[in-house]
Amino acid sequence: WVLHEGFLGVFGADAGVTLETYKSVGKENQSFDGATGGWFGVTDKYWGTAVIPQANVNYDARFSHFTDGRPRYQADYSDNAALTIAPGQSADLKTMVFAGAKETNTLTAYENQYNIRLFDRMIDWGWLWFITKPLFQLMDFIYHQVGNFGVAILITTVIIKLIFFPLASKQYASMANMKRMQPKMTELKEQYGDDRMGLQKAMMELYKKEKINPVAGCWPMLIQIPIFFALYKVLYVTIEMRHAPFFGWIQDLSAPDPTSLFNLFGLLPWSVPSILMIGAWPIIMGITMWIQMRMNPTPPDKTQAMIFNWMPVVFTYMLAQFPAGLVIYYAWNNTLSILQQSIIMKRHGVKIELFDNLKGVFRKKKPASE
Known part of the structure; x- marks a missing residue:
């Protein structure tokens, strides 16, 4: 595949x-x-x-x-x-x-x-060759200007973010509007109780009245998935990326991060099994993903909240085996998304939930008897 x-x-x-x-x-x-x-x-x-x-x-x-x-x-x-060749001819x-x-x-x-x-x-180049090859050509052009493919990935990420900025703005604006409507949605849930049909109808009327499209926030993310996969193909199949260094311990962007949390990133003299190779960059990526998810309110449903909490951990483990260049892209993309989402939410007058969510995570919980 x-x-x-x-x-x-x-x-x-x-x-x-x-x-x-x-x-x-x-x-x-x-x-x-x-x-x-x-x-x-x-x-x-x-x-x-x-x-x-x-x-x-x-x-x-x-x-x-x-x-x-x-x-x-x-x-x-x-x-x-x-082929007939006559005598004396050639x-x-x-x-x-x-x-x-x-x-x-x-x-x-x-x-x-x-x-x-x-x-x-x-x-x-794969099925998405019309995206994959131009993406490589862009990165290759930047590489010849800066002399480092890792830096070229970072700059390419900024360019991609600029291209998708209008879509991302709509996504975050839709999320901001949904947050603004959260109190009204809570009132509707309390009003209709177990009447799911009535609640759904009331919410649709609320969306129509406030001109909110709940699906609008998903489309920009779906559209960017081919870009993510195309970049993965570039890092995986192009020989130009083979043994291409970044900085520090990343000496091959096409290979996974060679460090591991379980030997303290090389401080302990222990050969870590491949299943436990979770390097520094995957952890950085997981932290940025966790912070980005904390920008939004914690879902009231316990199952959704559990998925919300464990998703960064799962992605950290999964992407630990991916090329380091892709993980660096993901971490940098998350960082840019956090900044972009903060600016757009502030512009729409919506409270940024990050700091309250962080306080909730680290605040000492009181015993149930209290």
Whole structure:
């Protein structure tokens, strides 16, 4: 679901990219007959090989698995047209071969220089390639200006936040309006009690009267999910990110944070099991997520409140195994969102719940007898 490793090719001037796994070819060889133009080959995460026949040659290609002798996988082709060479004459046949690192700028340069259609798609940009590749190109441009891919991620995050600022403003404005209506909603709940149908109808009338769309706050978040996934793809599949350092202990943005809370981030001489590798940056990300969630009132429902409290912990554990660059992006994005939400809420005259929520967390609870 995240990365294709195996066979791939573009068979014809109008064809898309064909992907075949080793497993599928191991079960049955794949043939592509009567193609003109295009290319085909084998790829893994960072490296690839490809054969590019002459643009005017009609050929049959195949992806095969052989078990005679040493088992092997193979991509090859044969020309369909017979070539007749008269005595004393000569003919040229030109086939290009690529083998090496899948550097984006190199593949794009070959695509343009030799008119090799979709040659840059040897990199698995995924279904969202129209977002993923431009996002990488933006980060790569910034990297060449600042000399650090981690800083490029931070600057790219700011640019993304600026692009989505109108949507985010609507999201936080909707949240602010919902908070302002909280006392009236509480009154309605007390008024209707167990009459859920009546309560729902009354709330819909309240939303209509106050011109509030309760779903408006969700759309900006949903729209930004493809950006999040595209950035994950960039960090995961591009060789430019491989071994790219940030600052301090992060020497590879494509790998997880190498530190762990359970050996005090390297102070204790203990090799931590991979399941307990929760580094400094995932913890920073979890703290920013926790603070962001505390910007809103605690849900009155106990189940929702429990989810509200445990979600940052779950995300901290999950993202600890993700590339450090993605975790840094998430932490920085949360920080910017906290600042943005504070400004918008203040502008709408809505109380920021953060400090009251923090006091509630750290305030010593009285015994039930009191």
